Amino acid sequence: xxxxxxxxxxxxxxxxxxxxxxxxxxxxxxxxxxxxxxxxxxxxxxxxxxxxxxxxxxxxxxxxxxxxxxxxxxxxxxxxxxxxxxxxxxxxxxxxxxxxxxxxxxxxxxxxxxxxxxxxxxxxxxxxxxxxxxxxxxxxxxxxxxxxxxxxxxxxxxxxxxxxxxxxxxxxxxxxxxxxxxxxxxxxxxxxxxxxxxxxxxxxxxxxxxxxxxxxxxxxxxxxxxxxxxxxxxxxxxxxxxxxxxxxxxxxxxxxxxxxxxxxxxxxxxxxxxxxxxxxxxxxxxxxxxxxxxxxxxxxxxxxxxxxxxxxxxxxxxxxxxxxxxxxxxxxxxxxxxxxxxxxxxxxxxxxx
Amino acid sequence: xxxxxxxxxxxxxxxxxxxxxxxxxxxxxxxxxxxxxxxxxxxxxxxxxxxxxxxxxxxxxxxxxxxxxxxxxxxxxxxxxxxxxxxxxxxxxxxxxxxxxxxxxxxxxxxxxxxxxxxxxxxxxxxxxxxxxxxxxxxxxxxxxxxxxxxxxxxxxxxxxxxxxxxxxxxxxxxxxxxxxxxxxxxxxxxxxxxxxxxxxxxxxxxxxxxxxxxxxxxxxxxxxxxxxxxxxxxxxxxxxxxxxxxxxxxxxxxxxxxxxxxxxxxxxxxx
Numbered sequence: 001x002x003x004x005x006x007x008x009x010x011x012x013x014x015x016x017x018x019x020x021x022x023x024x025x026x027x028x029x030x031x032x033x034x035x036x037x038x039x040x041x042x043x044x045x046x047x048x049x050x051x052x053x054x055x056x057x058x059x060x061x062x063x064x065x066x067x068x069x070x071x072x073x074x075x076x077x078x079x080x081x082x083x084x085x086x087x088x089x090x091x092x093x094x095x096x097x098x099x100x101x102x103x104x105x106x107x108x109x110x111x112x113x114x115x116x117x118x119x120x121x122x123x124x125x126x127x128x129x130x131x132x133x134x135x136x137x138x139x140x141x142x143x144x145x146x147x148x149x150x151x152x153x154x155x156x157x158x159x160x161x162x163x164x165x166x167x168x169x170x171x172x173x174x175x176x177x178x179x180x181x182x183x184x185x186x187x188x189x190x191x192x193x194x195x196x197x198x199x200x201x202x203x204x205x206x207x208x209x210x211x212x213x214x215x216x217x218x219x220x221x222x223x224x225x226x227x228x229x230x231x232x233x234x235x236x237x238x239x240x241x242x243x244x245x246x247x248x249x250x251x252x253x254x255x256x257x258x259x260x261x262x263x264x265x266x267x268x269x270x271x272x273x274x275x276x277x278x279x280x281x282x283x284x285x286x287x288x289x290x291x292x293x294x295x296x297x298x299x300x301x302x303x304x305x306x307x308x309x310x311x312x313x314x315x316x317x318x319x320x321x322x323x324x325x326x327x328x329x330x331x332x333x334x335x336x337x338x339x340x341x342x343x344x345x346x347x348x349x350x351x352x353x
Numbered sequence: 354x355x356x357x358x359x360x361x362x363x364x365x366x367x368x369x370x371x372x373x374x375x376x377x378x379x380x381x382x383x384x385x386x387x388x389x390x391x392x393x394x395x396x397x398x399x400x401x402x403x404x405x406x407x408x409x410x411x412x413x414x415x416x417x418x419x420x421x422x423x424x425x426x427x428x429x430x431x432x433x434x435x436x437x438x439x440x441x442x443x444x445x446x447x448x449x450x451x452x453x454x455x456x457x458x459x460x461x462x463x464x465x466x467x468x469x470x471x472x473x474x475x476x477x478x479x480x481x482x483x484x485x486x487x488x489x490x491x492x493x494x495x496x497x498x499x500x501x502x503x504x505x506x507x508x509x510x511x512x513x514x515x516x517x518x519x520x521x522x523x524x525x526x527x528x529x530x531x532x533x534x535x536x537x538x539x540x541x542x543x544x545x546x547x548x549x550x551x552x553x554x555x556x557x558x559x560x561x562x563x564x565x566x567x568x569x570x571x572x573x574x575x576x577x578x579x580x581x582x583x584x585x586x587x588x589x590x591x592x593x594x595x596x597x598x599x600x601x602x603x604x605x606x607x608x609x610x611x612x613x614x615x616x617x618x619x620x621x622x623x624x625x
Contacts, residue, residue, distance in 0.1 A: 083497030090474035172558030
């Protein structure tokens with residue numbers, strides 16, 4: 001009991017430090033784990049980072065340290081405004097126009113919106129997107145937490161296996177989808193040989209089968225990424241907590257549920273948001289694995305948008321659907337942040353930015 | 354702590370290893386066999402006679418050209434990102450101007466923008482700019498979508514540079530510009546290499562922008578080549594998988610190389 005209370009206290013005290021570690025774990029996602037930090041020799045000072053140090057500088061010696069002006073940030077900001085923010089704003093405008101890809105867009109008011117929402121395929125696609133997203137979160141979260149905690153151990157064999165587990169993430173979604181499509185091919189693939197497990201061998205012939213394939217392939221590809229996030233977070237859990245729990249006689253399972261899992265809170269939130277946004281915008285796997293079929297049984301919203309705009313040359317309707325996607329992804333992320341109370345930790349994140 | 358080996362976790366991790374390795378085994382096995390052998394004996398059989406015909410076949414269907422296009426696009430994206438991000442990250446970390454902190458907030462916001470959301474207006478913009486079916490038209494949006502995470506990674510690395518180093522340089526009368534080139538850039542090399550690897554991966558694996566913004570064979574990227582190969586010769590599974598392997602090779606080589614550099618970095622820190 002006392003260990004439990006102490007755990008909470010320590011958790012609170014350490015939250016700022018952990019938030020930073022969190023941000024690092026996320027930002028270093030591309031780099032995988034990095035070596036021990038070079039400034040590790042000065043633990044206390046290192047935490048406050050550049051800010052505290054620079055403040056000391058100003059108050060201490062008389063030397064004025066020159067700082068870069070805002071001009072340094074301008075090229076990248078302009079570039080980003082032009083090629084990411086402008087189209088994001090334009091998508092709203094385009095959704096009120098009719099445009100076939102030739103000539104100029106023509107204003108048509110709410111026409112696209114009424115048409116899109118009168119289409120049962122669109123309504124169905126929203127539910128399918130939500131289902132695929134939910135399946136992704138429900139399958140990948142427990143898997144990636146377990147794998148991440150496991151990979152956080154310092155054992156040599158775990159490091160080697162982690163290096164292999166990481167491979168799917170390096171491959172393009174296209175390559176992964178093409179590969180699984182070939183492996184699961186109804187005529188030449190594995191299911192046609194292993195009929196005792198797969199029945200007639202055509203996984204793409206039914207809605208349940210096709211959705212199962214989509215969820216499975218996404219899991220195969222993206223679990224490594226979430227594993228990495230949790231691995232970073234699990235490494236940041238102070239060993240003292242485990243030592244204390246051990247003294248109190250807590251077994252491995254109790255340690256996992258009472259120490260590791262609560263300490264992974266931030267990484268769980270981060271990875272859930274990424275899964276939700278990724279799930280709602282699933283596109284390549286659908287295009288390559290199922291083409292939205294059988295029928296329109298796996299036509300999820302992002303694929304529907306692509307069909308409307310780039311196959312049906314109805315770019316106005318495509319823009320309207322795209323806007324729905326943006327709003328849905330933002331809303332769900334906000335809900336996750338709210339429900340989990342992540343926004344209350346913002347003040348601590350301020351130190352990071 | 355727990356000195357007792359965790360057998361359950363060990364078993365679980367082996368199951369996952371099988372799951373990761375299985376399709377890779379099927380893939381490599383299939384590419385080394387003839388098409389008829391694959392059709393007759395199925396995907397699980399071990400290759401009997403080895404053949405590289407699938408690879409030469411894939412290369413002769415245009416993958417050499419797609420490969421080259423992808424290399425060009427990747428190099429340009431990495432070049433743009435490396436040119437744009439370090440000054441930005443420097444300003445984010447060191448500048449006291451309001452603009453720099455709003456810029457950082459803008460990039461944080463940008464993290465959440467999915468490419469699917471902007472693809473329709475992007476098509477409009479790129480067509481208007483006369484860059485449709487031009488590799489540059491793929492490079493620009495791809496690079497833009499690499500910026501947010503790159504800015505985060507690099508500013509994180511730059512934040513680790515101690516204030517006293519800047520101070521020491523200031524005593525020598527260094528300008529912010531000199532500090533950038535002589536202090537900040539050399540000390541954030543690790544972060545910069547992460548940014549390079551990350552944006553190279555994004556460019557190499559990108560699919561949506563090339564799918565929508567190019568159409569001819571001369572501008573085709575490798576992912577799009579795979580997609581077309583599948584829709585046109587979907588039955589030739591060994592050939593298709595050989596193309597998949599070819600598209601993966603550079604990425605896996607980079608991974609091998611980057612990981613080794615990582616291990617050496619670790620040993621260097623421990624040894625000195």
